[in-house]
Amino acid sequence: MDSVTRKLYHVCRGNRALPDALLPRNGWKIDRIDIGARTRNRGRLAGGAGGLIDIASMKFPRDMEALSDILAARDVGWVAALWPGQLEDVSIRSIVRGRCMGYITLPTTPDELGHAVGHARGMALLTEPVIHDPRTIVDGEMIGSCETMLHLFRMIRKVAICNAPVLIQGESGTGKELTALSIHRHSARRYAPFVAINCGAMPEHLVMSELFGYERGAFTGASERKAGRIEAANGGTVFLDEIADLPMKSQAGLLRFLQEQRIERLGCAQSIPVDVRIVCATHVDLKQATSERRFREDLYHRLNVLQIDEPPLRARGADIELLARHLLDKLREDSGRRIRGFSDDAVRALRAHDWPGNVRELRNRVWRAVVMFDSSTITASDLGLSHCIDARTSSLDQVRRDAERRAIERALLRHRGKVADAARELDISRVTLYRLLESYEVDIARFLRGMRTDVPLTVADAYQSRIQRRGSCDSAGDQRGVTGIFQGSCTS
Ligand SMILES: Nc1ncnc2c1ncn2[C@@H]1O[C@H](COP(=O)(O)OP(=O)(O)O)[C@@H](O)[C@H]1O
Numbered sequence: 001m002d003s004v005t006r007k008l009y010h011v012c013r014g015n016r017a018l019p020d021a022l023l024p025r026n027g028w029k030i031d032r033i034d035i036g037a038r039t040r041n042r043g044r045l046a047g048g049a050g051g052l053i054d055i056a057s058m059k060f061p062r063d064m065e066a067l068s069d070i071l072a073a074r075d076v077g078w079v080a081a082l083w084p085g086q087l088e089d090v091s092i093r094s095i096v097r098g099r100c101m102g103y104i105t106l107p108t109t110p111d112e113l114g115h116a117v118g119h120a121r122g123m124a125l126l127t128e129p130v131i132h133d134p135r136t137i138v139d140g141e142m143i144g145s146c147e148t149m150l151h152l153f154r155m156i157r158k159v160a161i162c163n164a165p166v167l168i169q170g171e172s173g174t175g176k177e178l179t180a181l182s183i184h185r186h187s188a189r190r191y192a193p194f195v196a197i198n199c200g201a202m203p204e205h206l207v208m209s210e211l212f213g214y215e216r217g218a219f220t221g222a223s224e225r226k227a228g229r230i231e232a233a234n235g236g237t238v239f240l241d242e243i244a245d246l247p248m249k250s251q252a253g254l255l256r257f258l259q260e261q262r263i264e265r266l267g268c269a270q271s272i273p274v275d276v277r278i279v280c281a282t283h284v285d286l287k288q289a290t291s292e293r294r295f296r297e298d299l300y301h302r303l304n305v306l307q308i309d310e311p312p313l314r315a316r317g318a319d320i321e322l323l324a325r326h327l328l329d330k331l332r333e334d335s336g337r338r339i340r341g342f343s344d345d346a347v348r349a350l351r352a353h354d355w356p357g358n359v360r361e362l363r364n365r366v367w368r369a370v371v372m373f374d375s376s377t378i379t380a381s382d383l384g385l386s387h388c389i390d391a392r393t394s395s396l397d398q399v400r401r402d403a404e405r406r407a408i409e410r411a412l413l414r415h416r417g418k419v420a421d422a423a424r425e426l427d428i429s430r431v432t433l434y435r436l437l438e439s440y441e442v443d444i445a446r447f448l449r450g451m452r453t454d455v456p457l458t459v460a461d462a463y464q465s466r467i468q469r470r471g472s473c474d475s476a477g478d479q480r481g482v483t484g485i486f487q488g489s490c491t492s
């Protein structure tokens, strides 16, 4: 075992309390970190190493900040070496308790040190890896490995290569904005601006001036000329979030812009050509909004050329855990606390919860847990999800029925309400699936309404062929891309 070389970081300052003679030798390669040197930071520390913090050699509070920074390194098993009296200091106690696998009070021996850091390094190696599925894709901030997410990543790349408007639909917190950003980053426009506008957050009277800009004197208070957000994105992408909240008057202005690719600043009769791609998102059913006359139908058809549905978190299967670990990893780096991962009951709760707030809710729960947790692993109660694992006295039959119902609902979600596909996945006939849906009173209309939006192809076709005339997109007759969640037909 001693023939294996293990890395040992020795963090100290000047007058070391742990001279070389005290450090463990056999099998350890020692890398010294001078806490006073600014060049060293946690980003350079390799995981899977042992670490000795020579607290006895440091001065507090002067060294506290630099030490916290170094100790935030993931997968290093830290052991503190200090004088007994130093544990009286509250900040030192907190750093030892929160960040170290153990501590040694001086004086000590090489054997004792070797044993402690060997144990700490072993524990650090047990930290769960975030990504174990080789299919996992990390796209900017987005991560996913389930079939639904892989499909989404493929769609992003497909739509990125043309210029037609994209409509992203999905529940709140599913990652619509990240998807829009990813489309921009995969497109030829990536070096130009990505300008995000939340149509719901702007007061109605400001929307037009924000979008299109104004000339000096256009209205009271317009003391100088200002370019609008669309103009500011020239060459790039404009992301219109919560498009359903766009006031009617601005809908007319946006429609004009989409038809002419020109804008008119308020108070200026002259129009200016602007080259931007429009990507918009909504969590409401835009089609229904048109039938209720809350959204212009002509604008809806203009925007709904390429469509992406963002899958809800509950339809992403094992990705829920993957995302939870990914978010924990990011958040624990900021918190600087030593967290080993999720307890078994936390994992069960993550699987059982329905996630109405989607990834945003998951992020908030993990964040809260990182702040609130008391032991070394995050429990269901730290996530505020203990109710999901409460031991209920259910009959075996009830447990079976619950599991069956859940499997059916998730298959329907995965296949965006398509009963035939869901039945195939579940290996039952369509008739049986319908019977089960009836017996469980599953509201299939909810899936069909929420997950499938039928693009009126005649309009989409007309628009496609217009684009084709401009040479940006593929033939309208070629409907290769028209499937489940993505409707459009772009090729490279
Ligand atoms: N696939 C994903 N991987 C990692 N983080 C994600 C993913 N999807 C969403 N998030 C995170 O969830 C939160 C909500 O995402 P956002 O794009 O604002 O959702 P929406 O626009 O649909 O409401 C953000 O903090 C975002 O970083």
Ligand SMILES: [Mg+2]
Residues within 6 Å of the ligand: 173, 176, 177, 241
């Ligand atoms: Mg959003």
